[in-house]
Amino acid sequence: MEKNISMLSKMIFTGLLFLALSGAGRPSLISKSHKGDNPLLQYVLNNSLREHPVLTKLRLKTMEDPWSGMMVAAEQAQLMANLLKLIKGNKTIEIGMYTGYNTLSMALAVPEDGQVVACEINEDYINIGKPYFQEAGVENKVDIRHQTALKTLDELLEAGEAETYDFVFIDADKKNNENYYEKSLQLIRKGGIIAIDNVLWGGRVINPDKDDETSQSIDELNKKLHKDQRVDLSMLTVDTVSSARSPLVTEALQTVKMLEDELQKLDCHFTWDLQKEEADLNFLEIKYSESLSVETQHEGNFRQKLLHFLAYIKHLQGFNDKALEYLERVKKDSQGIVTYGNLAWLHHHMGNEAKAKLYLENLSEISGAVPSPVKAELIREVQSEKAWSLLWFSKKHYSRAKESFQEALQKEPEDREWNTGYAFSLFHVEGLEIREDKRVPFEESSAVAQLKKAQKLNPDNAMIHVYLGLKCYKNKRNAEAWEHMRKALRMAPYNLNVVLHVAKFMKKEECYDMALEVLQKMLEKAPDSSRLHHEIANNYRWKAKQLQDIHNPQLLRLCVHHLEEGARLNPDFLYPQMELALRYAELKNCGKAEQKFQELFVRPNLKPADLQAWHRLYGDFNMYRLGSEATAVKHYKEGMALQNISTEWRNCKNRLYKVLHNNRKDVYQIREFMNSLRRGNIVGTEE
Numbered sequence: 001m002e003k004n005i006s007m008l009s010k011m012i013f014t015g016l017l018f019l020a021l022s023g024a025g026r027p028s029l030i031s032k033s034h035k036g037d038n039p040l041l042q043y044v045l046n047n048s049l050r051e052h053p054v055l056t057k058l059r060l061k062t063m064e065d066p067w068s069g070m071m072v073a074a075e076q077a078q079l080m081a082n083l084l085k086l087i088k089g090n091k092t093i094e095i096g097m098y099t100g101y102n103t104l105s106m107a108l109a110v111p112e113d114g115q116v117v118a119c120e121i122n123e124d125y126i127n128i129g130k131p132y133f134q135e136a137g138v139e140n141k142v143d144i145r146h147q148t149a150l151k152t153l154d155e156l157l158e159a160g161e162a163e164t165y166d167f168v169f170i171d172a173d174k175k176n177n178e179n180y181y182e183k184s185l186q187l188i189r190k191g192g193i194i195a196i197d198n199v200l201w202g203g204r205v206i207n208p209d210k211d212d213e214t215s216q217s218i219d220e221l222n223k224k225l226h227k228d229q230r231v232d233l234s235m236l237t238v239d240t241v242s243s244a245r246s247p248l249v250t251e252a253l254q255t256v257k258m259l260e261d262e263l264q265k266l267d268c269h270f271t272w273d274l275q276k277e278e279a280d281l282n283f284l285e286i287k288y289s290e291s292l293s294v295e296t297q298h299e300g301n302f303r304q305k306l307l308h309f310l311a312y313i314k315h316l317q318g319f320n321d322k323a324l325e326y327l328e329r330v331k332k333d334s335q336g337i338v339t340y341g342n343l344a345w346l347h348h349h350m351g352n353e354a355k356a357k358l359y360l361e362n363l364s365e366i367s368g369a370v371p372s373p374v375k376a377e378l379i380r381e382v383q384s385e386k387a388w389s390l391l392w393f394s395k396k397h398y399s400r401a402k403e404s405f406q407e408a409l410q411k412e413p414e415d416r417e418w419n420t421g422y423a424f425s426l427f428h429v430e431g432l433e434i435r436e437d438k439r440v441p442f443e444e445s446s447a448v449a450q451l452k453k454a455q456k457l458n459p460d461n462a463m464i465h466v467y468l469g470l471k472c473y474k475n476k477r478n479a480e481a482w483e484h485m486r487k488a489l490r491m492a493p494y495n496l497n498v499v500l501h502v503a504k505f506m507k508k509e510e511c512y513d514m515a516l517e518v519l520q521k522m523l524e525k526a527p528d529s530s531r532l533h534h535e536i537a538n539n540y541r542w543k544a545k546q547l548q549d550i551h552n553p554q555l556l557r558l559c560v561h562h563l564e565e566g567a568r569l570n571p572d573f574l575y576p577q578m579e580l581a582l583r584y585a586e587l588k589n590c591g592k593a594e595q596k597f598q599e600l601f602v603r604p605n606l607k608p609a610d611l612q613a614w615h616r617l618y619g620d621f622n623m624y625r626l627g628s629e630a631t632a633v634k635h636y637k638e639g640m641a642l643q644n645i646s647t648e649w650r651n652c653k654n655r656l657y658k659v660l661h662n663n664r665k666d667v668y669q670i671r672e673f674m675n676s677l678r679r680g681n682i683v684g685t686e687e
Contacts, residue, residue: 049074052108054136055101061128062099072102072171072197080169081109083193089166093117093156093187095149095180096172100129100142106167107138116142117156119149119172121351148321148350150176153183163189171197173351175217178224179318182604185230196221199235230604262360263348267382268341269312269389276316279394282572285313286530287497288392294496294526301381304334305388308342312389320350337363337378338385383408387421395432401425416457420464423450427467442475462492466501473505481505489518494525496532503535512543530570537562537576541583551586559583574600574610578617585625593621609646615639616648619655633659633668640677 051059051074062071072080080102084092090110097103097120107116120126126144133139145152149172168184170177177196184194199205201218208215225233264271292306311326323346330339344359366378383404390401402425408418426447430440442448448471455464469484485502492498499522506515519536526532540559544552563580566573581596597618606614615635623632632655639652660670 045075049078052136054132055104058099058101058104058129058132062101070098077102077105080195081105084109084167087166087191087193090114091165092167093165095119095170099125100133102169103129103142104132104136104138107133107141108136110141114141117152118142118144119152120144120146121148150179150319151321153187156187157183162186165189166192168194170194173349174198174214175349176318177217177221181221259348259353259356263345266341266344268338268345269308270342270345272386272389274389274393278396281313281317285310286570290526290529290531291496304330305385308338308385309389309392311342315346315349320346337366337382384417391425391428398425398428398432402429414457419454420458420461423447423454423464424467426450439474442471442477445471447471462488462495462498466498469505494522496522496526496529500531500535507539507542510546512539512546515539528569530566530573533562533566533569534576537566556583556587560587575613578614582617582621585621590625597621608642612639612642612646612648616652629659630668637673
């Protein structure tokens with residue numbers, strides 16, 4: 001099936017400058033004009049550059065700054081100004097204004113009613129450029145936004161300015177380039193141009209080091225752009241990074257390197273090796289932000305831990321301004337090691353090195369000035385934050401979390417928090433084994449023994465009973481499981497995580513009315529919980545099956561209502577929206593179902609597991625609602641071709657074998673497909 005996307009005819013220029021030929025030999029990369037002394041480049045400037053006098057003044061002024069290497073070169077700015085004139089550009093955005101040389105160049109190029117939105121977070125740089133905008137008489141064309149670029153782009157989209165800009169130039173913090181690109185793509189008009197600088201990064205994009213996150217980010221975006229059919233693409237080559245630098249620039253870079261070395265020594269989320277590829281960031285954000293908004297009482301410093309954790313998640317998602325909001329909330333009540341460490345790192349990523357250094361100094365003062373008992377408490381808090389963050393982040397770190405709690409227990413064997421954390425870690429580690437024949441028996445389970453110990457030390461923790469109940473249920477001790485679940489619910493009737501776990505247990509026990517009662521009661525306290533709405537929808541669906549009336553219109557409408565609410569509250573969680581499409585079909589609205597499926601299919605950056613689920617569910621829609629067996633088989637094959645990355649792979653496989661069982665002639669070549677898959681010859685089945 002082809003994606004229903006019309007070509008947007010938007011042009012992406014990456015690299016920005018040009019490949020010059022050195023004599024008759026092979027091509028060589030040429031640097032920016034203000035970063036070296038290349039005779040050939042000087043020839044180019046002498047015979048092509050037409051620099052406005054005020055631009056010349058601003059360029060010379062900027063050269064006094066230690067970071068002048070960041071300035072857009074005169075020839076590069078002229079190229080962009082010519083492109084603007086060529087496309088009759090009127091509205092432009094510059095992401096990363098610096099001192100404003102290119103901003104001024106573009107302002108001079110656009111008409112009198114034109115506009116240049118200039119994004120810059122450093123007020124000192126803004127103040128350098130402003131007088132030159134006034135001198136050139138273009139200050140009315142320049143809209144300076146002194147805040148994070150992502151916030152500005154979001155504001156422009158919220159103001160209804162999508163597809164109204166002619167030109168966007170991206171030259172800011174490289175780790176956010178993908179976010180800048182996606183938002184710019186929404187803002188740029190058809191036929192507009194997005195230009196991205198530094199895509200070669202001095203050659204470091206070729207097999208970037210595993211610790212070089214910047215080069216990795218640039219490389220990932222380059223690869224994404226190459227495959228992105230929404231745009232036309234051209235990558236132009238120039239070396240804007242590795243050429244000879246002035247002593248001032250070299251000194252500045254050495255200062256940054258020294259700062260990064262100091263930051264690496266800190267103990268905080270940014271140094272705990274929590275990689276965004278290992279986790280479902282959307283799920284983590286929703287889960288812990290909902291918990292934070294619903295629960296007013298948190299044991300110990302758990303509110304602080306949640307805020308730190310959410311701040312780091314928002315950073316990984318590319319929303320540093322939101323991350324800063326979370327950390328500022330923590331700072332009001334806590335000035336601990338993790339808080340200052342996270343703030344130092346975050347300001348470094350946002351380009352505010354002065355504030356990063358300030359927080360490093362604060363940490364140095366804490367290290368040297370506080371009395372030993374206070375210092376011991378601060379160190380304990382760091383260990384606690386790290387252990388819980390490892391446990392929350394992803395299953396890859398369950399063992400590290402267990403080891404961290406275990407290490408703490410060796411010093412304080414009867415500590416309530418360490419015992420509880422260790423119990424939860426063991427529970428999650430044992431839970432990684434999904435095969436029933438390989439599960440640890442109840443009597444031999446280290447997790448069960450530790451949960452019981454934690455229960456004695458921490459009798460008010462309802463989640464201990466939830467985990468004991470789940471252990472009992474997995475070992476067919478249902479009466480004990482019910483006892484633990486009921487007790488957990490009595491202890492914490494409005495703890496969102498407790499309620500969701502208990503309701504899911506009730507659903508497994510086919511007690512749908514009981515689960516709905518618990519969930520609806522919680523919904524009164526947390527009406528904006530997408531997870532609650534999804535679970536309520538599931539129970540209405542299963543209740544209809546229990547009544548042997550899966551097309552019950554009343555239950556179906558209730559199910560659809562809660563799925564729609566969940567989609568509104570969490571539009572990035574795609575699986576429930578695929579279920580919603582099927583429910584539309586069950587309500588005999590196949591047109592709306594088809595529209596929903598297509599809307600989800602064209603979402604950018606679909607995860608492979610989501611795409612696999614889409615093929616399985618869209619196959620079901622075609623098989624059971626539209627009666628198109630051939631189309632269904634095609635999508636089941638597509639799902640299987642994505643390899644065994646989720647449970648949907650087996651679902652696709654089972655459906656293909658069911659078709660084969662009913663059609664012995666194998667008109668869809670299912671046997672041949674399965675054999676090719678085993679040999680590793682299938683990489684996709686698009687026709």
